[in-house]
Structures are given as C-alpha cells and as structure tokens.
Amino acid sequence: MKRLTLRLGLLLVGFNLAVGLLTFFWTPHDPGAMIGGRLSPPSWTHWAGTDRLGRDFLSQVMVGARIALLVGAGATLLGGAVGISLGVLAAYARRGLDDAFAAALDILIAFPTLLLAMLVVAASETASLGTAILAIGLAMSAIIARLARILTKRVLAQDYVTAARCSGLSWARLTRTHVLPNILPTLAVALAAQFGLAVIAEASLSYLGLGAPPPNASWGTLLQQAQSTVHRAPIGVILPGLALVSLVLGINFLADGLRDLLDPEREGAE
Amino acid sequence: MSLFRLEGVDYAYPDGAQVLHGISFALEEGENLGILGESGSGKSTLLRLLLGLDRPDAGSVEADGSPLDLRDRARMKAHRRFVQPVFQDPYGSLDPRMRIGRALAEPIAALGLPLDPHTEVPRVLAAVGLPEDSARRSPRAFSGGQRQRIAIARALIARPRVLLADEPVSALDLSTRVRIIELLAALGRELTLVMVSHDVAVVAALCSRMIVLEQGRIVEAGPVRRILEAPQHPYTRRLLASLPRMPAPERTTS
Amino acid sequence: MSLLEVRDLKIRAGARRLVHGVGFSLGAGERLGLVGESGSGKSLIAMSLVGLLAPGLRAEGSVKLDGREVVGRPERDLTPLRGSLAAVVFQDPRAALDPLMRIGAQMAAPIRRRARREGLSLDARALKAEMIAALERVAISEPERILAAFPHEVSGGQRQRVAIAMALSCRPRLLIADEPTTALDVATQAEILDLLDRRIREEGLALLFISHDLPVVARIADRVVVMRRGEAVEEGPTARVFARPEHDYTRGLIAAARRLEQALEGGS
Numbered sequence: 001m002k003r004l005t006l007r008l009g010l011l012l013v014g015f016n017l018a019v020g021l022l023t024f025f026w027t028p029h030d031p032g033a034m035i036g037g038r039l040s041p042p043s044w045t046h047w048a049g050t051d052r053l054g055r056d057f058l059s060q061v062m063v064g065a066r067i068a069l070l071v072g073a074g075a076t077l078l079g080g081a082v083g084i085s086l087g088v089l090a091a092y093a094r095r096g097l098d099d100a101f102a103a104a105l106d107i108l109i110a111f112p113t114l115l116l117a118m119l120v121v122a123a124s125e126t127a128s129l130g131t132a133i134l135a136i137g138l139a140m141s142a143i144i145a146r147l148a149r150i151l152t153k154r155v156l157a158q159d160y161v162t163a164a165r166c167s168g169l170s171w172a173r174l175t176r177t178h179v180l181p182n183i184l185p186t187l188a189v190a191l192a193a194q195f196g197l198a199v200i201a202e203a204s205l206s207y208l209g210l211g212a213p214p215p216n217a218s219w220g221t222l223l224q225q226a227q228s229t230v231h232r233a234p235i236g237v238i239l240p241g242l243a244l245v246s247l248v249l250g251i252n253f254l255a256d257g258l259r260d261l262l263d264p265e266r267e268g269a270e
Numbered sequence: 271m272s273l274f275r276l277e278g279v280d281y282a283y284p285d286g287a288q289v290l291h292g293i294s295f296a297l298e299e300g301e302n303l304g305i306l307g308e309s310g311s312g313k314s315t316l317l318r319l320l321l322g323l324d325r326p327d328a329g330s331v332e333a334d335g336s337p338l339d340l341r342d343r344a345r346m347k348a349h350r351r352f353v354q355p356v357f358q359d360p361y362g363s364l365d366p367r368m369r370i371g372r373a374l375a376e377p378i379a380a381l382g383l384p385l386d387p388h389t390e391v392p393r394v395l396a397a398v399g400l401p402e403d404s405a406r407r408s409p410r411a412f413s414g415g416q417r418q419r420i421a422i423a424r425a426l427i428a429r430p431r432v433l434l435a436d437e438p439v440s441a442l443d444l445s446t447r448v449r450i451i452e453l454l455a456a457l458g459r460e461l462t463l464v465m466v467s468h469d470v471a472v473v474a475a476l477c478s479r480m481i482v483l484e485q486g487r488i489v490e491a492g493p494v495r496r497i498l499e500a501p502q503h504p505y506t507r508r509l510l511a512s513l514p515r516m517p518a519p520e521r522t523t524s
Numbered sequence: 525m526s527l528l529e530v531r532d533l534k535i536r537a538g539a540r541r542l543v544h545g546v547g548f549s550l551g552a553g554e555r556l557g558l559v560g561e562s563g564s565g566k567s568l569i570a571m572s573l574v575g576l577l578a579p580g581l582r583a584e585g586s587v588k589l590d591g592r593e594v595v596g597r598p599e600r601d602l603t604p605l606r607g608s609l610a611a612v613v614f615q616d617p618r619a620a621l622d623p624l625m626r627i628g629a630q631m632a633a634p635i636r637r638r639a640r641r642e643g644l645s646l647d648a649r650a651l652k653a654e655m656i657a658a659l660e661r662v663a664i665s666e667p668e669r670i671l672a673a674f675p676h677e678v679s680g681g682q683r684q685r686v687a688i689a690m691a692l693s694c695r696p697r698l699l700i701a702d703e704p705t706t707a708l709d710v711a712t713q714a715e716i717l718d719l720l721d722r723r724i725r726e727e728g729l730a731l732l733f734i735s736h737d738l739p740v741v742a743r744i745a746d747r748v749v750v751m752r753r754g755e756a757v758e759e760g761p762t763a764r765v766f767a768r769p770e771h772d773y774t775r776g777l778i779a780a781a782r783r784l785e786q787a788l789e790g791g792s
Contacts, residue, residue, distance in 0.1 A: 095284060159357040160365045160373075163424065166321050167377035168350040177376070181367045308709035309680070414562075443561035444736065448780045468710065474787035498788060512714030513788075514739035516781050517766050 006257030012250025016243070020066035029056035031063050031217075041233070048239055051222075052229060061239050064219040067129065068247055071202040071218070074133035076195045079140030084187060086141065087148025088175060091156060102149065108142040113201050121210045132211055136201045140194050147190055151183040185262040192255035196248045203244055219244045271335045272296040273432055273462055274320060279329035281315055281486075289315045290486045292329070297432070302463040304473030304494065306509070307483035313466045316483070317436055320464065322349045334431075350381055354425035358437035360417035364409040370420055371405030377428045385427075394423040398453060415446035422453065433457060436466045451475050470513060474498060482506050526551050527698055527730050528573065528610075532585040533595075535568050535577065535754075543568055543754040545585065552697065555724065555731040557745030557762065559738065559777075564751035566734050570702045573732070574610050575602040590697070607634060608641060611691035615703035617683035620690065621675040627686055628671030631655045634694045654693075662689040663719055681712035685719065692723060698730045705740060717744055738781040742766055750774045 028047065029035060034054040042049045048058035090101040108116070117135035124131045155161060155178065164174055205211050206220030217225075219240035226236025274297040281290040289312040297303050307313040318324045319331055322338050331338045334352050339345050354377075357363045364373060374394060375387035392402045398419040409417060418438060425433055435454065439447040454463065454476055465476050473480050474494055482490040482503065489503040501507045528550040535543035543565040550556050560566040572583040575594050587594040589609050594602065606612075614620055622630055635654050639646045646654065652671075659667035662685040675683055684704060691699060701720065705713040721744060724731050735741050741748060741762070748765050750758040750773065758771040769775045 158365075159359060159363040162321075162323065163355060163357065163363060163421070164365075164376060164380075165323060166350060166353075166355050167424075167428065168347055168381040169376070170380075173380060177368070178365050182365065308711070444738070444777055444780045444784075445561070448783050451784070470710075471784045471788055475784065476787075508711055512711045514714070514717070514737070514743050516739050516778070516785055517742050517763065519767065519782065 003257075005253045006260075009250045009253025009255075009257055012246050013254055014250075016065045016247045016250065017069060019062050020069045023059075023062045023066045027056075027059035027062050029059050031055060031059035042235065048235055049233060051225065051236065057222075057236065057239065060217055060222060061219070061243055064217060064222060064240060064243060065247070067216060067218040068199050068202060068244070071129060071132050071136065072195050072199040072251075074129075075136035075140055075198040075202070076191055078133060078137030079144050079194060079198075080187070080191050082137070083141035083144025084148045084183075087145040087150075088152050088179060088183075090145070090149045091152035092171060098149075102146075105142050105146045105149075108139075109146065111139075113139040113197070114204055117201060117205055118208070118210060121205065129216065132202055132205055135205070136198045139201070140198060143194065144187065144190065148183060148187060151186055152179055155179050155182045189255055189259045189262060192251065192258050196251035196255065199244070199248050199251065272298055272332070273334060274464075275330075275332040276319075277330050277332075279316075279319065279326040279331060281312075281319065281324070281326050288486060290319075290326070293486075293488060294329075295481055295488065295491060297462065297464065299431075299462055301479055302458050302465070302477040304477035304480035305464065305466045305483060306468070306470060306473050306480055307466070308468050308509075310485065311483040312486040313483055314436065317355070317434060317466050320434060321353060321355055322346055347381060350377070351383070351428050352430060353432040353434055354428060354430040356418070356421050356425050356433065356435040356438045359441055360414040360421065363421045364417055366409055369406065369408050370412075373409075374405065374420070374424050374427055377424070381428060383428060390427055394426045397426055397457075398423045413446075415442055415450060418442060418446075418450055419453065422450075422457070426457070430461065432462045432464060434464045434466070437468070438465070439472060440467065440469060470498070470510065482509070526588075527554075527590055528732070529588040530569075530573070530586070531588075533569065533572065533587060534584045535565065535572055535581055536584070537581050541754065542581070543572075546749075546751070546754075546756045548749050548756070548759060550698070550730050550732060552730055553728050555733065555744060555746045557741035557748040558732060558734045558751060559736070559741050559748050560751030561736055561777075563753060565754040566736075566751045567702055569751075570612070570700050570732065570734050573700060574606050574612060575599070576606075576612070604641075607637065607694035607696060609696055610698040610700055611694055611696040612700045612702065613684070613687050613691050613704045615706050617680070617687040618675060620687045621683060623675050625674075626671070627673055627675060627678070628652075628655060631658065631671070631686070631690055631693065634690055638694050658689045658693045659686070661692070661723065662686070663715075664689070679712075681708055681716065684708060684712075684716055688716075688719065688723070692727065692729075695727075696729070698732065699724065700732045700734070702734045703736070704733075706735070706737065713740070720744065738766075738777065739785075750777070 032055065035056065037050060038052050038054050040050045048061065051057055051060065090098050093101065113136065116139040120135035120138060121131050161174065161178055164178055202211065202218060203220035206218040207224045209224065211218045211221050222240040223237060226233065230237050277294050279290055279293040282288045293316065305313050305316065319326055322340060325340050333349055338349060371391055374391045378385050378387050378390060391405050395402055395404055400416065400419055412420065438454065439450050442450060451472065458476055463476055465473055467473050477494055479492065480494045480497055481488050482505065484505045490497060490501065490506045497506060501510055526549040530549065531547045532545045533543060533547065534541065534545055546569060548556065558566045558569065568577065568581065571577050573587055573594065575597060577583060583595050585595060589605055592605065632651055632655065635651060636646060655671055656667040659670060664670055664682065664685055670678060670682065670686065705716050708716060717740065733741060733745050745762050747760065748762050749756050750771065752773050758765060758769065758774045765774060766778060769778050
C-alpha cells in the first residue's frame with residue numbers, strides 16, 4: 001500500500017515533469033500564436049480546441065506544467081534555503097533574540113500565504129514568474145523556519161551535542177555534522193508537502209490575475225480565462241483543473257512515501 | 271596543583287532561581303570524587319560549570335591551575351582536552367545518524383590533536399572492551415550497556431586527565447551496571463574520575479572522597495568511608511538511612 | 525479462590541512473542557513482586573492484567589480477576605473492573621494526571637464513580653471531605669492546597685502520593701504498582717514504600733509490585749516471580765529466593781545487586 005502511493009506519486013510527478021521539459025523543445029503549436037478559430041472545439045489539429053483568442057489550448061496547458069513546476073520548485077528552494085537558515089540561526093540565538101524571532105514568525109504565519117504573496121506582487125512593478133517565486137517562497141520560509149527552529153532546538157538538547165561541544169566542535173561544525181543530518185529528513189518531508197501547496201498557491205495567484213501573463217500562462221490563468229466560457233467550452237476548465245490535481249496529488253503521494261522512507265522508527269523495526 | 275579548584279561559586283538560572291550557593295572544593299590528582307545529590311540539588315549545573323559550558327555568576331572555577339574563561343578559545347581548547355564527559359542516557363548520548371568510528375574520532379579533528387584516528391579508535395574501543403569492527407556500525411546496532419561503553423570510549427580518545435560522569439549507570443540494567451562500574455573503576459586507576467550520582471553505592475564503589483549537595487549547597491564533604499560510617503549532617507544521615515538494602519545473606523553452615 | 529489467577533499468559537506483537545506462557549496467582553492480602561530487567565516483559569504483564577495493552581499487542585491465555593476472565597473481553601466490560609477490582613499506579617505519576625486539570629477535579633471522578641456504584645450521591649461538601657480524607661490517608665499534609673493545585677505545581681513525591689490516593693479512592697482489592705518509586709529520590713522512595721506498606725496492610729489489599737530494583741522488592745513483597753525475556757524463571761517466597769536462588773539467572777541478579785552494595789559495607 002505504502003509502495004503503491006510512492007509509485008503513483010512518482011508516476012504523476014514524472015509525467016508532469018516530462019511534459020514540462022518537453023515544452024522547451026516542442027508543443028503541438030506555438031502556444032502564443034493565434035492560429036485557430038475562437039473557442040473552436042477539439043479537433044485533429046487542435047486536440048483540446050482553442051481559447052477565445054484562437055490559441056492552441058493543449059499547448060498552453062502543457063506550458064502550464066512547466067510554469068507550475070518552475071514556480072513550485074523555485075519557491076520550495078527559496079523557502080527551504082531561507083527558512084532552514086533562519087530557523088537554525090534562531091535556535092542558536094540567545095534567549096531574548098530567539099523569543100522575538102519566534103513571535104515574528106508566528107505573526108508572519110498568521111497571514112495567509114496568499115495574502116502575503118499578494119503583498120509581494122503588489123509591491124513589485126509587474127507580475128512575473130520571479131515575483132511569484134519570491135512571494136510564495138517567502139511565505140513558505142516562515143513555516144519552514146519555525147519547524148527548523150523547533151527541530152534544531154530538540155537536537156541541541158541531546159547529550160550527544162553537549163558531548164560534541166565538550167570535544168571542542170565549533171558551532172559551524174556542529175551544525176554540519178550533527179544538526180543538519182538530524183533535522184533534514186523531517187524538513188524534506190515538510191518541504192515536499194510545501195511544494196504541493198506552492199503549486200496551488202501559484203495557480204491561485206494567477207487565477208486572481210497576479211501571475212505571469214500569456215504566453216507563459218499558468219493553469220490558474222487558464223482557469224480564470226475559461227471561467228466565463230465554461231458552458232460553451234468546458235474543456236477549458238476541465239483540462240487545466242485535471243492537470244493541477246494530478247500534479248498536486250502526485251507531490252502529496254511523494255511526500256507521504258518520503259515520510260515512510262525516512263521514518264527512523266521504521267529503520268529500527270525488525 | 272589541584273585539577274579543579276572552585277571558590278565561592280554561585281549560579282542562578284536566567285529566571286532568577288538560585289541553583290548553587292557558595293560552592294568551594296578542590297579535586298586532587300588520583301583522588302576520585304563523588305558528588306552525591308538528589309534531583310534539584312544543582313549537581314547537573316555544577317557539572318556544566320566544570321565542563322566549561324556555563325560560567326558562574328560569582329566565584330571562580332580553576333582547572334589545571336588556571337581560571338576558565340569561556341571566551342578565551344585557546345584556554346577552552348586546552349580545557350576540552352583536560353576533561354571529558356559521560357552522560358546518563360545511553361540512547362541520547364550518541365548521534366543516531368553517525369557511525370561509531372566517526373563519532374569516536376570527532377574530538378581528534380575538532381581539537382586538532384596530533385593523533386591518528388586509525389590507531390586511536392581501535393585503542394579506545396579495546397579500552398572499553400568492544401570489538402574493533404564496532405567502528406563501522408551505527409548506534410542502532412548496540413544495546414544500552416554497549417552504547418555507554420562507546421560514550422566512555424569517545425571521552426577517552428582525547429586522553430583527558432579528568433573523566434566527568436553524570437549518573438553513568440543509573441539508566442542501565444543491574445548486570446550491565448556492575449560491568450560498567452568495573453570498567454569505570456579500572457579507568458579510575460589511570461585518570462581522575464568525578465562521579466555525579468544520586469546513588470551512594472555507585473559513589474562508594476568508585477570514589478575515595480565525596481561531596482553531598484543539598485539544594486545547591488555542600489552540606490558535607492570528606493572521605494567516602496568516613497561519611498558512610500559517621501555521617502555528620504542530618505541530610506546525609508537521612509539519605510543513608512532511606513537507602514533500600516538487600517536482605518542479609520544467609521550464613522553458610524559449612 | 526484467588527483474587528488474581530494468571531494462567532499460561534502469552535503476549536505477542538504480530539508474530540513476535542514477548543511473553544511466553546507465564547502463570548501465577550495472588551490471594552487477598554498477598555504481596556507479589558514481579559522482578560526483571562528491561563525487556564523481561566514485566567510491565568506488559570501488568571498492563572495485560574487490566575486490559576491496557578498498547579494497540580498492536582495481543583494477550584492469549586487466561587487472566588482471571590476475582591473469577592472473571594479479562595483476556596479477550598471487550599473494553600466496555602473491563603472499565604468497571606478497573607478501579608473497583610484492580611487499580612494501577614505507574615512509574616511516572618504524570619501519566620496518570622492530566623496536566624491541564626486541577627488535582628481536585630481529577631480526584632473527584634473516581635470518588636463519584638465509587639459513590640454511584642455504592643448507590644450514594646455525594647454533594648459538593650461530602651465530595652470534598654472524601655477527597656481530603658483520601659489525601660490524608662496518603663500522608664499529604666496540606667490537602668486543601670494540593671486539591672487546588674495543578675499537577676506541575678507539586679513535587680514528584682506528592683504527585684505519586686496523589687496517584688496512589690486516586691488509585692485507592694475506588695477501594696480496589698488489588699493494587700498493581702509498576703515501578704512506582706523508580707523516578708523518585710531515595711528519601712522520597714523510602715516514604716512512598718512505607719506509605720504503600722501501611723495502606724496495603726490497613727485496607728487488606730493485594731499488591732502486585734513490578735520493579736527492577738531488588739532491594740525495593742525485597743522490602744515490600746512476600747513472594748517474587750523472577751522474569752527474563754518473557755519467561756518466569758523462578759518463583760518463591762522472597763526470603764527463600766533472595767537467600768537461596770535456584771535459577772542461574774536469579775543467582776546472577778542477586779550476586780550483582782550484592783556486589784553493588786559491597787562498597788557500602790567497606791569492601792571493594
């Protein structure tokens with residue numbers, strides 16, 4: 001059962017990744033070219049029909065996979081790097097500083113990710129892939145920092161850390177040899193789950209009109225544009241919707257599988 | 271010259287609770303010292319001061335003839351070679367994700383000691399009675415008693431002059447406990463032991479002098495035999511009287 | 525008829541056997557010590573007696589409490605047995621006390637339950653009087669203050685006294701004590717052992733005392749069962765087992781305990 005979810009996750013994410021990579025070299029049509037009739041139904045030339053400006057819809061959805069993965073991965077990398085660094089540093093800080101940091105994180109986390117992201121996008125001149133990554137990544141970093149801080153504190157309370165300090169390990173070396181190896185497995189699972197949330201957040205931002213404009217259209221943008229014509233061309237909602245669900249579900253399955261793989265209890269079991 | 275000399279040491283937690291009041295004593299070479307105290311006596315704090323992990327609010331901690339200064343890197347580096355700890359919980363004292371060989375060699379690299387890990391790791395493993403191939407395993411492969419041996423081996427690798435043990439056997443089973451005490455007793459003939467414990471029997475087995483701590487104060491200090499036979503302070507008397515004892519063995523008739 | 529009759533008790537976790545066919549019995553007013561090192565299965569046995577095994581563990585064989593079978597009984601049949609027939613005191617009294625509830629509120633529940641069982645109804649004043657009496661029986665000097673306190677506001681020894689008071693307030697006939705003094709200081713341990721000793725004698729309770737600490741068991745139990753890796757290797761009167769152990773394992777344990785004490789006598 002556990003293996004099944006892991007495999008299904010690999011399959012779904014792998015498929016999205018393959019499609020995303022493929023769009024760098026080939027799409028059925030140029031996703032930005034207005035080449036067909038407006039809102040034409042699926043046909044042999046346009047497998048998923050065209051949008052209201054006559055652009056090939058399948059090509060756009062395929063590019064959407066690239067955008068979703070790019071923003072998701074970028075935000076996760078940013079959120080992970082910033083969050084883990086801040087969290088570990090806070091755990092080392094003196095009591096007053098650490099308390100202040102914890103309170104700041106709690107306030108930051110109280111803001112919904114989307115609201116925070118909207119503020120970042122609003123503060124920058126134009127909406128682009130970069131602002132989406134920055135916005136979602138920063139919101140994520142607060143959540144990751146809080147987790148990293150707690151995990152680090154737990155490791156620092158262990159006797160083996162005290163023993164290491166009594167052996168003259170510098171803080172930098174202690175972090176590298178004891179803290180990171182013991183907190184990263186748990187953080188990896190959390191980051192995988194956050195990846196899924198980042199993909200959703202990106203789609204939501206785009207849906208609200210704060211994502212990158214076409215031809216780099218994200219699934220959220222496609223959904224928003226197809227909304228008004230849902231009765232005439234339901235495929236405009238169904239296809240990006242399915243794509244979004246398949247990717248997020250796949251990532252969540254992967255995160256679950258990862259959790260089981262990295263569980264130290266399981267390692268110890270006979 | 272004393273190995274450790276404490277003069278009027280006070281310590282309070284950041285919240286203001288006073289843990290140690292005017293602690294003074296000296297530790298001499300070859301004179302194993304027991305620090306007897308129950309929970310809340312301040313013995314763990316005292317241990318952290320001796321290890322140079324915290325500094326006292328008042329008074330001085332002198333080791334190997336010179337005062338400890340936590341900001342003086344060279345001084346602390348020398349102190350790390352001078353004293354090494356062994357802790358109570360054999361499951362918390364080894365990093366679950368680090369192989370034994372690497373954990374044992376850690377102090378050599380961190381302190382930049384002129385020692386070769388390839389000869390030193392087998393040396394300390396042999397000293398604690400573990401096979402050489404233990405170095406390749408991870409902590410998971412070892413029982414509580416074996417882990418405690420590994421923790422002792424790690425403490426020995428820097429060739430310290432003082433071994434500070436914090437309740438080293440109280441988490442172990444009876445038969446394992448006896449064997450670890452034997453190991454510590456053997457080590458105690460080559461270096462100086464400081465045993466922090468709530469267990470009078472363990473202190474009596476390993477130490478020649480002892481200090482009795484009650485709520486952060488030394489209430490009694492002296493040779494272990496003298497204190498066992500004629501405790502002076504009411505607290506010591508109460509501790510000794512409440513010790514559960516084995517029923518007297520039957521006299522053999524033969 | 526025995527109060528507790530254990531026959532061929534086996535406990536397994538999946539395919540792994542943790543306890544292999546242990547049997548013993550305990551009559552009213554008797555005190556049995558269950559001795560063993562970690563992994564001997566002694567605590568598992570204690571939990572299985574009141575049907576409190578962790579999920580994933582299964583008991584087989586027979587455990588009869590006052591003639592009623594416990595093994596295989598559904599949870600709702602067991603609840604009335606716990607407390608009224610057998611009560612448990614654990615090593616860590618925090619396990620028995622809710623950290624977010626005042627001690628008084630927690631003590632009230634078992635006392636009300638017992639009153640209901642006996643067909644009485646207690647008003648607030650009678651309830652409080654009962655609680656204070658229960659705390660006085662475990663030698664707590666300021667019962668009013670303790671009732672108003674949260675568990676973390678009292679010392680470890682007092683918490684264990686409260687746990688014992690709660691266990692006894694249901695007026696059980698068997699008290700199961702699982703390492704009740706292991707987490708305590710030596711002086712507090714001696715006080716709690718004295719207290720258990722007195723309460724058991726005065727209320728005519730049977731005691732099952734689980735411990736790894738031989739001197740403590742010798743102090744409180746009349747009979748002992750020595751456990752090793754899920755098997756009972758020796759059983760007999762405490763005085764006989766400690767003086768003339770028959771099984772090699774018991775001999776080793778007792779020799780080890782005596783060696784630890786040797787230093788106190790002046791030998792080395």
